[in-house]
Amino acid sequence: MALENAFKTGPGFKNSFNVESFGLVQGDAQDDPAVRLLLAAGVLADDVVGSMWGGMGIIESVPKSSEATLGAVIRQATETSCNGFMVMNQANHGVVTPNNGVPQFMAGNGVHYYRLGTGARIPLPISAAVAALANGTTSTTSTQFKWDPVAQVIDVATADGISIRLLKVSPSGNMAAVQDATTKDVNWEDKPMGLFSI
Numbered sequence: 001m002a003l004e005n006a007f008k009t010g011p012g013f014k015n016s017f018n019v020e021s022f023g024l025v026q027g028d029a030q031d032d033p034a035v036r037l038l039l040a041a042g043v044l045a046d047d048v049v050g051s052m053w054g055g056m057g058i059i060e061s062v063p064k065s066s067e068a069t070l071g072a073v074i075r076q077a078t079e080t081s082c083n084g085f086m087v088m089n090q091a092n093h094g095v096v097t098p099n100n101g102v103p104q105f106m107a108g109n110g111v112h113y114y115r116l117g118t119g120a121r122i123p124l125p126i127s128a129a130v131a132a133l134a135n136g137t138t139s140t141t142s143t144q145f146k147w148d149p150v151a152q153v154i155d156v157a158t159a160d161g162i163s164i165r166l167l168k169v170s171p172s173g174n175m176a177a178v179q180d181a182t183t184k185d186v187n188w189e190d191k192p193m194g195l196f197s198i
Contacts, residue, residue: 023173024123024193027054029087029114038118039089042071044109051095051104052076053177053186054088055124057147058113074111082147082162084115085122085198102177102186116162116198125176126169126194127155134169145196152179154194168195 029039042060044052052058057077067073074086086105088094090112094103105111114120127148133156144161145154154164169192176191 024170025175026177027088029089030121035118035120042074044107045073045075046107048107051106053102053104054086056086057082058084077147084113086113099185101188121197123193123195125153126192127153129156131169131192165197166194
């Protein structure tokens, strides 16, 4: 029996297609042709403790002259020093295991990141103080922020902070990477996220 019209399509099954979505995924930089070529690559430093994942603050360091490193050496950001954010974009080699749903990178792994000042729009986890800024009157440029390496979130800075702009707060429906304090497993949880222009 021959097909009458091989290219004919019918309606989708009921409730099988989502035409609306909301929420953000930590470290998944938004598509933007103006900044996509500014995606940088580096190697996690040998002294990085544990693992790192997209949406974490980083410090970009110049490699030793004796090292044959392609790109910069990347370390975990501190509360006083942060000059970029790791992203999941083009990070197809992140390690995912049954206990860890978030792609992770260990010392010596290659990672991708955007430097501050590129204008990349990146979803990052936020503190309650940052979430409270979504009141309809706060200017996107009026607040200084900092990376909190203990809580793994962006928080409001009381002194000099990093100059990034909060564009949007998404209170729920998000995928935020959360590390279990005991097992050190990293999995996705629904936590408040902010979309930042870095």
